[in-house]
Amino acid sequence: MKNVNKGELIISLSFFIFSIYFFYLSTQITGPVTMEIGPEVFPEFLLGTIMLLSILLIYNSIKKEIKSRLRITKNVIFSILFLLSYIYLLEIMGLIPLTPIALATYMYAIGIKNWKWLLFATIGISLVLIILFPILMLVPIPRGIGIFREINLIFY
């Protein structure tokens, strides 16, 4: 197992497990008996093929040495954390003050230390967001709850 690329193996195994699980779910779908080909057949065919091909990939990833590696740098983790917290807090806090605070923290964390850039980008991007979506496109972006709702009502 010295040359096995763990990432490749994990992806292939994930596809295999995914296809088995959803294949099982497909068998639970029942359509009208009069149909020649019911709603379960097409997904079953797709998932069955994915299952077979992922076995082939598992074999390949054990047999062949593949050089690619996943780069999970701290900036990728910061990006994931930013997205997770931003999406989660959007319904609670609305765009203001969430967007400037989250953006400034995120950009500082990934390495933008120049305060002029930080200030310009944070205010600029927040303004673009507010003007573009709730004001120009009339998108009902959440305004948050409690005090945050009051704050956001000032802006949009």
Place this chain on the structure above:
Amino acid sequence: MFEGIIEGLMNVFTPLNFATLLIGIILGMFAGATPGVSGTMMVAVMMPFTYKMPPDTAFILLSAIYATSVFSGSITAILFRVPGAPEASATVFDGYEMTKKGLAHEALGWSIFSSFLGGTIGALVLLTLTPPLAEAALLFESPETFSLVILALCAVSALAVANPIKAIIGAFFGLWLSTIGLDPMTGISRFSFGIPFLNAGIDFISVVLGLFAVSEVFRMVQDPLGMMKITGEVKTVLPKLKAIKKVSPIYSLTIPVGLGIGILPGIGATTAAFVSYALASGKWRDKKFGTGIPEGIAAPESANNAAAMGAMIPLFAFGIPGSATTAILLGGLIFHGLRPGPLLFSQFPVFAYTVIFGAIFANISIILISPIFIRYFVKLLQIPKGILGPLILILCIGGTFAVRNNIIDVWILFIFGIIGYILEEYKWPLAPIVMGLVLGELTERNLRRSLLVSGGNPMIFFTRPISGTILAITIILLLIPLLSKIRGKRIPIIEAKE
């Protein structure tokens, strides 16, 4: 038909459409020229903004972005040896060598002229070839349409990438994603886990933005302070007529090759550029390609722009996309309530011709606008990626939420961002997933209709002449990589992509 052509032409010049065309041209040039921001990403990011626009205006914007982004990748390829878009990778060979010789202004001029020529001829072929092809496609019924979709998906998988198994799994995964929600034929819910919102299916914008934009931001922020350094003013000098005449034999080879490759589903402008460069350098060995000669820019730049227009031919004629970006365009058309394919030209001729003329003018604009654009764009390159990345993320979140006003779509965007990043790091192609998702409903509907007609007999796909021929071509396409492996030779198309 002629009324549609005239009205389409006039429609491009209404104030709203013309202003949108100009915005699309600038956005496309910006996307293509900025390393890390691709034309595909820009089309995906702009898609949610088009929902409130009239369909013709929306698609003028998107097709202009698509057309011009293919050209502008060459700017940074020539000046910095960093292709702004994958399509410009082959331009690096001679483009940067010319810059090293102090001929950057000439290299940029050749790139502008070649892109203009390839793109405009490609767009004119799109205008003339698509309507008769669409008319022929009226003969297609469910079995033929199903076979054509299978051909497109297999071409993506078999020819476009180094590992066909990964591509087929990706395509099937995309097709499966399209089955989430209510089955259109029976109304039965599939894979929605009791969440009513998922009964409407997975929105393709969340998937596309996640796969192409969010995942790319994860890569961009790894070099947050990254920016290009430029000294002095950047000028462009267009080639003289005498020099163009000297290079014209190259164009007569590379533009048809680029167009042909573009029309084939799944093989895009990047491959067209490499194949054309390889063919031209093989045919004109005395020219010393790779040492910084205009022919080395003319070949890939004319071919990739012609290929980009060629990829729109199957989209408009059959409703089958020829590349990842055209797959996103197809998704957008469906969202606007339009079904590209044979009926588009008979039901919405003004729309179809407006978009095609928009693409023609976008290509013509390359020669008019890009010299000015380049002068100002090099200043924009001073924006660090650590600022550009968060801006793209915020636009993706807002854009995804705008489609159905539901936070679940934004979570789907997040999940597909991570999936896209992991898959690309391990060289999994993402285009087949998008093509599968966009074509899923069409595939299943035509498969089930065909089997309903034949009483469940799958031979219906093989016994009908057109369907049988398409499936025979599909089998040949699938066998090409296998045969080349057996013979121990790599086919140039796969070689180029790698």
